[in-house]
Amino acid sequence: MAEPARGGPLQGVRVVELTKVWAGPYTGKLLAFLGAEVIKIESLESLDVTRIYGVSDMNNAPGFQAVNPQKLSVQIDMKKPEGVELILKLLRESDILVENLRPGAVKRLGLDYQAARKARPDIVYVSMGMYGNEGPLSYQTGYAPCFAALGGLSLMVGYEGQPPSGMNVRYADSTYGTAAAYAALVALLHRRRTGAGQFVDVSAVECMSSMVGDALMAYALSGTAPHCDGNRHPAMAPHGAYPCRDGDWISIAVASEEAWRALTALLGRPELAYDPRFHTLEARLRHLDALDPLLAGWTAHQAAAQLAADLQRHGVAAAKSQNSMDLVADPQFWSQGLFRDVQSGAGESKVIVGPSWNMSRPAAIAAAAPRLGEHNAYVLGEILGLPEKEQRKLAEAGITR
């Protein structure tokens, strides 16, 4: 059955996904959240690992559910020529294709850009590879932490004077997926104005470099590459995470003399604002070794959330360093719709991480991630117009299921 009209800026746009794991599916998720009809092509023969890794029920796999809400699933065996034929037929009725399969895979399958544009000359074809689609290293593959390491980001995270530690291991895929979604929409807008589709080639490693673009500028200017420096900031002090009661931490960032004076007042040590070690930003940066322990001594016995609220009242930028319990309970996330209820095809309700944004006339978001092949009848029958007899034949031949 066709989806009910959901509205949103991308209403009427159809996206086909040949994606796996996190980054490619995240691109599709953002487009679905903006109102596009996103069809994930899957097959039992080559399942997205997040449907099966460490789970017993592929139709209820937590990781898959988290990244694929509001999408449709059609089950087509793309390793059979008839399956590829069906996919090309679907591309004829589609606007965007997103793929993040292994390097060379779409070509082997007969679903590369050349094949896709034969089916749909103005298709926007989004290819996602660790290093991009072409070039001397484009054959290499890796996971998210490799993107961050290669792109120059990991080396900049770590304690001063120690080996770099890198960002949390989960970082990279979703950022990369967002860059791909942005580039896809730029191309789609160009198509709406000129009629021309195009090939969009996204590099995960370069996405990571973009998140430290100013560090690359610093290198261009000085010839010196920035390395990890703990919690230092060249224009703020104090700047860092300080211990609180019960193993909690609070982040405090002081960007002005006014905020520094407010902090010393709250600390009950207003004279510190006039201490020659701390009376200017430059002085505080020089004496971080004294400043940070002094502050930590004060924060250590306080409750992080209460202290953050006190600091805020005095005009100091502070926030509790939220653990996963805090995140799930964050009232902003619930009131702003970041967390929201959706329904599965079977009518069960489920909470998902929705879009980060709020906008006027948003797309309705109501559906949980699909079961494998949940929308076969809609895709094959309504979009492709195949009579039921033919659909049955395809199913019996194992092309669809």
Add this chain to the structure above:
Amino acid sequence: MTPRFLIVDGFEGQFGVNYLGHFLLTGLLLPLLNRTTALRVVGLYSCRLAAASVNALAGSIETRKPAFSILANPVHPGASPAGIRRPTRSTTVSALSGFKVLELCEDVAGEYCGKLLSDFGALLIKVERPGSGSPTRRMEPFAPRGTEGERSGLFAYLNTNKRSVTLDLGSADGTAALARLLKHVDVVIDDHSPGWLAGLGSDLDPASLDKQRPGLVLCAITPYGQSPPEELRHAEDLNVFHSGGWGYHTPSGASGDAPPLKGPGRFLPSYEAGLESALCIVAALYDREASGLGRFIDIARQQVLASRIDYVLGQMVAGDMEVSASRTALDLRGPAGIFPCRDGYVYIWMSTPGHWDGLRQLLGDPAWMKAFPERWLELDCTPERVALCRRHVAEWLKPQDKEPVAAAAQKRGLIAAAVNDARDVSASPQYAFRGFFAEVDHPVLGKLRYPTVPYKLSLTPACIATPAPLLGQHSGEVLAAVRAEDGRHG
């Protein structure tokens, strides 16, 4: 009449000489042209050439190298001794050319969002306060010389392809000029505190936007959205990094008393929010092409960061994964991590029997590995085994060089990657192949290699046509153009 003959490519000769020759020459020069910025191709044609042919030529060049000026002057050189008259057709084309964006931003998030649009050819007018200009003009890194306010590498990076107009928005003249500008733009971006826009008057009040300016796309970027509670009024990127869930869990494998870290550099949360904003703006413009309707877009940096953990946070909020106060709640188990080597660091990933087997081949089947069950990474990943494995991997990597050892590992199915710094990234042959760095000539900073964008669009690639503007560099021309336009319309 020239006699008919065919050139080697099979085209008619006169057509080949008078028409295709220009295209071929331009094509042959493109590799050279690509290395310059703000380039301009001037084609001289006989005025007998139909305008349509000129347009076709311009179009065929545009597909190769958009976002630069193409001037096609149908002037017969013989008939016009001066050679070049005023251009009769001028086009600058990339995917977003023709869209006009007004940037009211004074921070990294909004300026980065603006850059993402202007690098695709949108005409971006940046409003700056007279005298000091944007605060990012006074942020690191700096060129060794140059006027204060004009030597920031950060500002130069964030403001390519923009035009700077100084307006004092606290004065009547300034707000009047802003109101005039607003009539001519498609998009407005702001990154001030909530309430700042409404303070400018009803024109940009998000609450009345649909009535006042139904065709405008207005995007506001803030730390916590448009109506944060009292205790979330003040925030720097560090704070949203921590309230958005990444801080507490960085680095992975955190233990003991070492504090959570700020992430890489200074501005990751701002870049993330700028990217999310650009995504929503372009989606809104897509809809507006058909509906004529604009949108208000509310971007909260904290929510952008939290949404980036969806794979894990989604499982937690759905009740499928345990939540806790643990610093390692987002981590994966296993021996993956960064290891020192002779010339830097290598990242090693191991999660499957295939990876384990790759390691065995690389190490020459050492005795210690025989004591591990074959599928221990999946099924028996104990802390003791992880520690032992890490110790041996560290010993093995110590005397190696990052590039060769990563390449050798890739060949054997073990996932390894060099941990690059800015110097390594700048020297990457892959980045060179994709043209990730572009040389930009700035009047104060001089020629530098700027990082560009991580996506290549085959027809309409992003392109840096002009360096970041000097403060107020375009005030005169932009305001004059607005006055002229207003004059024409009444």
